[in-house]
Every structure is written in C-alpha cells, then in structure tokens.
Amino acid sequence: MKTTDIARYALGSLNGARSRTALMLLAMSIGVASVLVLTSLGEAARRYVSGEFASLGTNLVIVLPGRTETAGGEPSMLIGDTPRALTLGDARALLRSSVIRRVAPLNIGSAPVSYGGLERDIPIWGSTAELLEIRHWRMGLGRFLPKAEWDRASPVCVLGQKVRKELFGNQPVLGEWVRIGDRRFRVIGILESAGESLGVAVEDMVIVPVASIQRLFNTSSLFRILVEARSREAIPRVIEHITRTIRERHQGEEDITVITQDAVLATFDDILQALTLTVAGIAAISLGVAGILIMNVMLVAVAQRTTEIGLLKALGAPGQQIVNLFLAEAALLSLLGAGLGVVIGLAGNGLIGYFYPDLPMGTPLWAFAAAIGVALGTGLLFSLLPARRAARLDPVQALARR
Amino acid sequence: MITLENIQRIFPVGDQKVHALRDINLHISAGEYLSIMGPSGSGKSTLLNLLGLLDRPDAGHYRLDGQDITPLSDKQQARLRRERIGFVFQFFHLVPRLTAAQNIELPMMLAGQPVDERQRRVQQALKDMGITDRADHRPDQLSGGQRQRVAIARATVMQPGLLLADEPTGNLDRASGKDVVDILETLQQRGITLIIVTHDPTLGERAQRCLHMVDGAIVNDTASP
C-alpha cells in the first residue's frame, strides 16, 4: 500500500468520526501546550536570573575578608573586622595587573541621614568612582563620585531616587548639603532608578567616597573589594593574581574568599535548569494522560469499525497493513494535535508575556522538539495496543453481523 | 482448482464442541458454477469462509491451484485472498464513508497499484455493473441492488479466479436479486469459478452443480451420484 494512500485513508477515517477526532486533538493539544508553557516559564525564570546577574556587572570578581563565605544578607552595621581586615592598600595593590580592568573598594554601613529637619536611617555605601561602571549603574542627575585619590575624604555624596524623594520632595537637590551621621556632605548626583538588583535596593542608598565612610565609622577595613576582569577568560588569572597579591601583603596568610559571578550564576543556572526539566516532566504527565485517552478512544474506534477491519482483511490486507493504518491515524492525530498545541502554547506564552512584561518569555527550541516528539511518541505508543487488537481481529466474526 | 481432503472445523463452545464441518472432501474445477444449500447451521458459511482463506481448518488439507495453503503464513494467505479470491456478502459490507468508486478501488489500493491503473479499472467496473452515474455516491445513497453491484465490482476488480458469495441475494428484493444473479452468472460465463451459498432453491438449482449440506457434512453432490 502506498504511503499517500495510507495517509489519505487515515485522514478519511479521522474525518469520518469528527467528534472523536476533535476530542483526541483537544487532549493532545492541551498536553503539548502545557509542556510548552511550563518549560517557557522555567526558561523565563532562568533568563530572568541570568539577566539579573548580568546587570550586577559582568566579569565581576568579589573579594571578601576571611577564609570562607558564610551567610549573606543585607549588612546593617559595618562589617570588616574579620581575622585580618582588607584595606584600601590591599585594593590598590590589586590594580597592578594587566588582567584587571577596574577595582572598587566597598564599605557598607547604616547611618541617619538628615536634611531640613527630615531624618532617616539609610544604608550608606562607601566606594570610589569605579563602582558605577563595575555595577553598571547609571546617573539620573549630576555626577558620580569624583575620580580623585582614594584617600581623599571629600564631603560629597550621591543619592538613590527614593532617598531624594523622601528628603527633598520636588525641590532642587544638586549642591544641597545633607548631614550623614555627624558630618555634612554635598549632593553631587542622583542615581537612575534601576529597581531591585538582586537584593540591592539601588533607590534606597547613599554613596560617599570610601575614605569618607571610613572616617564616618572610624574604621580602616573594607567590607569587600569588587574587581572587574578584562574578560571572562581572564577570570582564573585574576583570581590567581588576587590570592597571590593578598597573601604577600598578609604575611603569607590566604585569609580571603574570592567569589566569581560565574560560579554563582552556574549554580543558579543548574538549579533553574532542573526546575525547568521538573516542570516539563509534570507537563509531560498531561501528555501521558492524553495518550491514555487516545488509547481509549482508539479502542472504541476499533470496536466500532470491526466490520471495516474484517472487510479489509477479507480484501487481502495483512495484519501489518492494518496496524499501519491505525498507527497512521494516531500519527496524524498526534501531529495535528501537536501543531494545535504549539499554537495554543505560543498564545499562552504571549498572554503571560503581556501580563508579566518583566518575564523574558521565550520557548527554547528543544521544548518544541520535545513536545512534538513526545506527542508523536505517546500517540503511537498508546495506539499500538488498539492497532494490534484490530490486526488480530477474526474476519469471520467481524463480518458475521452488521 | 480446489481440493479439500478430510477437512474438519470444530468450534469449542463452553465445554462442548460444535462440529461445524465433519470430514469434508471436495474437488472443484476451474470455471465451475456451484451452489451450496442446506438448513441453517449446517456449516455452509463455515465452508465458504474456509475456501476464502478467512478461516483455517482444524484438520485436513486444502489445495488451491495445486498449492497446499494450510501451512502458509497469514501474510501469504492475505496475498492469495487479495489476488485470487473475491467475496460478496449478504450485508454488502461497503465502507460507509467511501464513495462507490472508492469502495471498488479499495482492494487495488491495498495492493499498492498505480493510481491511473486503478482509475481505469474502476471506470471499467462501474460500466460493467451499469452504475457509472453512481460513482460518487456513498453507500447510504444507493439502493440494495446497487450496493451489491458495487460489492461485486469490488470483489472482481482484482480479476480473481474464484468468486465466493454468501447469500448475495439474501437482503434484496426479487427483482434486484435477479439482476445480481445475472451479473454473477455473466462473470462465471467469462471464466470465473463461482460458489454461491443460498437458501433460495430456485437460485440454487440454476447452478451446474449443487451441494447439499446437513450438520457439517455434504449429504448430496449433484456431480457425484
């Protein structure tokens, strides 16, 4: 029997039982659509997190004092008095390498900030001009910290949008003086609002020169040193350079922890990949359910078409040909269902994207392939039993009664 | 053409065994016109199904054109059915969703014949049966006589040597029954071997050779006194 004839015959019998066909198409397409939508959601989560990390700064290497990194979280008090403190000198020493592009020392504390009778406790970041580029922030107004000597404690500060709104309302802010702790600082710039960047509320902070914050909190140690490598490939050499330099400066003790963006990102990536696969697996269950429904409906179809099957056998169709005819029906159904499912799934993704524009929705290519493959697989697998049953039918019995 | 030797067919029904065919010996030559008659349950259909390779005997040998078919595989038997045997049923058994032409085309489609050859033969068969104007009608738009003519066209379109008809007029009125018998007899005169199972004595006696069956055995054969 020719392939085109098999296809035409299968299509004919699908068309001959419209409601049955529609039911199976529906089941199949819902299965395929849910695989697509759920994997897309998982993938979106992964992309979202990667995006967040990218916005945190590329090729970023973070140096912390102490051997191992313990709990993270927003520091409320100045941290840095661990075994041996990192100092501005350490940070400056790191600069002497061709693989390092930028270095920004960082101290964080919390202090009351006041202007014209209004006062609030706000996280204070002490750093240098390099911080802006390393963290990929942008200025909304004015300038960032001056590219001056790191040791110069200039009385200038940069505010987040929220701080500005709370202290100044709609009044002009550049050039005004605010009080932070017991010192006065002149406002020279406002950060552009960047929302929440992985737990850092960019809107709700005040940035001052690192030397100023060290004076404010009366310390000489650093909370962190942020290092930007020249390229992704250079990161291992950067790490080596950092550990060697600090060891030399710390009398042979390697009392720092170096975290790379990549390592953290890779972990997240693995977790989210696993999540996507899990979710896809759950969706595949609905495809399995569709498969069982198809099997059921196919069995009914075989029972209803007993006479036709008996006739085909009497006309000389071997069992294998009858199996092929039924499998062709299943394959056609699966492909049509998968096609319909892809359309529904994409529409669903579009809808989610419309209501949650922040989610970078997008279906990975493998999800399409998997959904269609699994649809075809389940369709064929679950039709095998009905098809075999049809092929084994006794033609005499099948033709005996109408 | 056909030789049956000691054919037995036994159906187990519960604990009992129904001997549908007991020790059947029969020789049928090519081109013969044979009718099988007998009371209900005497094994006429069982014999016909066996001759048509739709059923296998429990014992004995069946030779078709000199070839012993009992040891053949299902696939080989299907091939013989396709190429050498045509069936006409009491209930027509047309595929309801296919047109008359498509029903006639079915065996050639199963055989994988080229499309233009199929079209040509379908047209010829429609013309032979006098139903060319019904080519695109579905079975439910046809009369009983027309349906049976489509069924006969389908049974003969592969030009088989053997045509088996199980009560072909059983569901037809007298006039269309006669038409159908005329067509079958014309086919026989052109050389096909025709075997008809019937309850109708006038039809049965038209055949050159009559078999009378009772309780699974041939009790009378006009060819061997």
Ligand SMILES: Nc1ncnc2c1ncn2[C@@H]1O[C@H](COP(=O)(O)OP(=O)(O)OP(=O)(O)O)[C@@H](O)[C@H]1O
């Ligand atoms: N599949 C089966 N299972 C059990 N018994 C069967 C089966 N097929 C036929 N028989 C029995 O075999 C015997 C012969 O049946 P068969 O159909 O050949 O009779 P028949 O002569 O064609 O009768 P009718 O004129 O009513 O068509 C009957 O007793 C019937 O009950």
Ligand SMILES: [Mg+2]
């Ligand atoms: Mg009968």
